[in-house]
Amino acid sequence: MIVASLNQLAKKVGLGVALLAFSTTAALTQDTAAPDLLAVTITVGTPNKTGLHRQLLASGEAENLPYKIKWADFDSTPPLVEALRAGHVDIAAGGDTGVLFGIANGLKISILAATLERKESGSAILVRGDSPLKTVGELKGRKVALPYFTKQHYQFAKALEVAGVPWDEKLILRLNTTDGLSALVNGQVDAFVVWDPNTAIAQQQHARASCNP
Numbered sequence: 001m002i003v004a005s006l007n008q009l010a011k012k013v014g015l016g017v018a019l020l021a022f023s024t025t026a027a028l029t030q031d032t033a034a035p036d037l038l039a040v041t042i043t044v045g046t047p048n049k050t051g052l053h054r055q056l057l058a059s060g061e062a063e064n065l066p067y068k069i070k071w072a073d074f075d076s077t078p079p080l081v082e083a084l085r086a087g088h089v090d091i092a093a094g095g096d097t098g099v100l101f102g103i104a105n106g107l108k109i110s111i112l113a114a115t116l117e118r119k120e121s122g123s124a125i126l127v128r129g130d131s132p133l134k135t136v137g138e139l140k141g142r143k144v145a146l147p148y149f150t151k152q153h154y155q156f157a158k159a160l161e162v163a164g165v166p167w168d169e170k171l172i173l174r175l176n177t178t179d180g181l182s183a184l185v186n187g188q189v190d191a192f193v194v195w196d197p198n199t200a201i202a203q204q205q206h207a208r209a210s211c212n213p
Helices: 006-013 052-059 077-086 096-104 151-163 177-185 198-203
Strands: 002-004 041-046 068-073 091-093 110-113 124-128 144-146 172-174 191-194 207-211
Touching: 041 052, 041 077, 077 091, 077 096, 096 151, 124 177, 124 198, 144 151, 144 177, 151 191, 177 191, 177 198, 177 207, 191 198, 198 207
Parallel strands: 041 068, 041 091, 144 172, 144 191
Antiparallel strands: 002 091, 002 110, 124 191, 124 207
């Protein structure tokens, strides 16, 4: 989802309403002069370094703009949403679950666009390479690292439900992707729920996918 605080954007460009979603043109009447954006810097947030940031750079859409772009890469959508709430980010692309959690908790933002996933996103339940765990059902009574309020949070909850494993907050630990991987590699947790590119990175560090959530 592409989300933004329109009031915040409006203050930056000096307009009553602003919609600067990577477009160099604006729908203005003939009698209205376009605002001077040379001194404007738009902070664009992404929940990982391989998403919107890289896509815009690769497509060339971030070049020759009338304003400057400052990139802000985050670990996942929840901290990105908090940065948007605090005014540190003007516009962002984030996962649907994290955005909806933010709105449910009072975040005042506007959803500008959405995308439809047509392939697997690399979500996985990872275990160490020497782990005997192979199914979701075997996670009962085990410690699991999970970035809360993400799409994978929802997927994992559903996977546990289907497998008949109760949700236990004492065992399902709220850790970000960096700390979750460290906890898995160091043996502090038995499994780690994550998504690409973190899945691929973890598999390079002797982790393997137990099953897809």
